[in-house]
Amino acid sequence: xxxxxxxxxxxxxxxxxxxxxxxxxxxxxxxxxxxxxxxxxxxxxxxxxxxxxxxxxxxxxxxxxxxxxxxxxxxxxxxxxxxxxxxxxxxxxxxxxxxxxxxxxxxxxxxxxxxxxxxxx
Amino acid sequence: xxxxxxxxxxxxxxxxxxxxxxxxxxxxxxxxxxxxxxxxxxxxxxxxxxxxxxxxxxxxxxxxxxxxxxxxxxxxxxxxxxxxxxxxxxxxxxxxxxxxxxxxxxx
Numbered sequence: 001x002x003x004x005x006x007x008x009x010x011x012x013x014x015x016x017x018x019x020x021x022x023x024x025x026x027x028x029x030x031x032x033x034x035x036x037x038x039x040x041x042x043x044x045x046x047x048x049x050x051x052x053x054x055x056x057x058x059x060x061x062x063x064x065x066x067x068x069x070x071x072x073x074x075x076x077x078x079x080x081x082x083x084x085x086x087x088x089x090x091x092x093x094x095x096x097x098x099x100x101x102x103x104x105x106x107x108x109x110x111x112x113x114x115x116x117x118x119x120x121x
Numbered sequence: 122x123x124x125x126x127x128x129x130x131x132x133x134x135x136x137x138x139x140x141x142x143x144x145x146x147x148x149x150x151x152x153x154x155x156x157x158x159x160x161x162x163x164x165x166x167x168x169x170x171x172x173x174x175x176x177x178x179x180x181x182x183x184x185x186x187x188x189x190x191x192x193x194x195x196x197x198x199x200x201x202x203x204x205x206x207x208x209x210x211x212x213x214x215x216x217x218x219x220x221x222x223x224x225x226x227x228x
Contacts, residue, residue: 111164
């Protein structure tokens with residue numbers, strides 16, 4: 001069974017840092033590109049970051065560029081999002097999402113349950 | 122950045138009725154458009170990809186159509202489990218973008 005499980009969310013002060021992790025299982029992780037997508041409370045979906053299967057291609061949304069870094073460890077079937085200089089507007093549920101095989105930055109066929117990041121003083 | 126505009130914002134229908142949801146792109150996205158369903162407290166679920174292909178496990182009552190800038194998601198006969206928010210998403214250009222969503226609610 002395909003599973004992606006996020007962890008690492010929590011309460012952080014503005015300007016602080018947090019590292020999200022996503023543990024993947026039930027599929028050949030190294031064959032799929034992966035994404036982070038977020039959803040602010042009561043709002044719609046926003047793409048945050050994309051990473052190709054071999055980490056050759058990495059993209060970040062303008063809203064997080066220079067502050068967030070996506071990475072992966074294919075040997076450990078894990079995806080990461082390092083978030084620095086956090087702002088109030090980064091408060092959201094962060095989802096780890098797998099691309100359909102052979103596709104890039106969508107469509108995403110498997111999503112985690114999400115991890116809540118709250119930026120507040 | 123490509124802007125996706127979904128309409129209507131809310132659709133109030135009864136079980137058994139037909140639902141027609143629209144997504145319009147600010148520029149052509151070819152057929153690189155997907156639809157997702159999201160229920161409260163849950164992650165999005167892929168429904169349609171490449172404009173008209175049903176994702177694995179999606180019932181045949183869901184269908185997608187369109188290309189270029191105008192797309193439609195149709196639910197032929199609403200079941201109780203279909204009441205949710207639906208988002209369209211384009212992957213034609215970086216950054217991928219989502220529409221604002223259409224809430225399909227029980228009338």
